[in-house]
Amino acid sequence: MDQSVSVYLHIPFCIKKCNYCDFCSFPIDKFLVEKYINCLTKEITEAIDTYTIKNVKTIYLGGGTPSLLSINQLEKIIRPLLKLKFEENYEFTIEVNPKTGNKNYFRDLKSIGINRLSVGVQTLKPELLKLLGRVHNVNDIYKTLDNIQQSGIENLSIDLMYGLPTQTLEDWENTLNHITQLDVQHISTYGLKIEENTIFNNLYKDNYTVLPNEELTAKMFLLTHDILESNGYKHYEISNYAKLNKESIHNINYWNNNDYYGFGLSACSYINRHRIENSFDLDSYIDDHKKNRKINMVTNTEFEEDAIYLGLRLFQGLNLQEFENKFKVKFLEKYRKIILKYSQYFYVTKDYISLNKEGMLLSNNILSEFIDF
Numbered sequence: 001m002d003q004s005v006s007v008y009l010h011i012p013f014c015i016k017k018c019n020y021c022d023f024c025s026f027p028i029d030k031f032l033v034e035k036y037i038n039c040l041t042k043e044i045t046e047a048i049d050t051y052t053i054k055n056v057k058t059i060y061l062g063g064g065t066p067s068l069l070s071i072n073q074l075e076k077i078i079r080p081l082l083k084l085k086f087e088e089n090y091e092f093t094i095e096v097n098p099k100t101g102n103k104n105y106f107r108d109l110k111s112i113g114i115n116r117l118s119v120g121v122q123t124l125k126p127e128l129l130k131l132l133g134r135v136h137n138v139n140d141i142y143k144t145l146d147n148i149q150q151s152g153i154e155n156l157s158i159d160l161m162y163g164l165p166t167q168t169l170e171d172w173e174n175t176l177n178h179i180t181q182l183d184v185q186h187i188s189t190y191g192l193k194i195e196e197n198t199i200f201n202n203l204y205k206d207n208y209t210v211l212p213n214e215e216l217t218a219k220m221f222l223l224t225h226d227i228l229e230s231n232g233y234k235h236y237e238i239s240n241y242a243k244l245n246k247e248s249i250h251n252i253n254y255w256n257n258n259d260y261y262g263f264g265l266s267a268c269s270y271i272n273r274h275r276i277e278n279s280f281d282l283d284s285y286i287d288d289h290k291k292n293r294k295i296n297m298v299t300n301t302e303f304e305e306d307a308i309y310l311g312l313r314l315f316q317g318l319n320l321q322e323f324e325n326k327f328k329v330k331f332l333e334k335y336r337k338i339i340l341k342y343s344q345y346f347y348v349t350k351d352y353i354s355l356n357k358e359g360m361l362l363s364n365n366i367l368s369e370f371i372d373f
Ligand code: SF4
Pocket: 013, 014, 015, 016, 017, 018, 021, 022, 023, 025, 063, 064, 065, 097, 120
């Protein structure tokens, strides 16, 4: 395969579980980490040979908390990938928890080829950080961002959360206003969803009144758009904002419904219209990384639904000609009824159809109509 690929590597270890988290992550255990790294490198090496991967355009080290690993451990994980040819403008991201890392660590990340850091800030209100069960405080956030900026890494992204229990519009506005004072290139903003099997679910399943209601959450979404856009961040995807040319190349690859490779516990790959899902069970993954792996062929209908669902998440929208070439059907004709029903939320040009910001707010309802079509 000569095409450049995107690679996701999952590191499922954290200091402790956050109260809202349903990601595949476990409290760190040194002994397990070593075993896990051995399995992960084996899986990567086998895939490179099986799929004859030669070129790489993006790597994303996510989790969990990959910044809990030492530089030696990270080097060991990425070693099999170093025999591939990296595109000139490759993007190599690692997720960082503000409780981890120091100036030297971030400098060392740069020296092993990592050029983008994504920091899990979530909020700048101390009470809300505690309520989320984050292990870091506000000082840790500022210190970490400063250390990263001094390390010479120039592409910095941060994650924020809104719609939190007891959070007011003013709380959210304060966080956004402070964040825009910092020199970060990319901001992801996620509305809280209470997931099953989380501490939040136990705490709030019978007491939803402390959660911001739909109206307040909508105000938070629109305020985010206004504050970040007026501070030079382009709203390029429902949850994502970037300074000029600083969009996440790795995530755009997902939204464009292109192939990607995922390695590690719970990781998912999408290769030649096949979805490959690794086990979520740590013991079984360590025993044999192929154990309990699920492989499903993506049907034509699913392929088309994915293209719509993912394409309309982007502000640029869905490319009409590309859609027609791929699916041999004219999008505007086939889905005319839905487009007319929600006409005030769509923006149609000669080449693209996209949702406006109010449409983005209703995207769950609108997009589900395409899936049920
Ligand atoms: S740091 Fe991230 S992955 Fe780890 S428990 Fe918290 S939210 Fe989950």
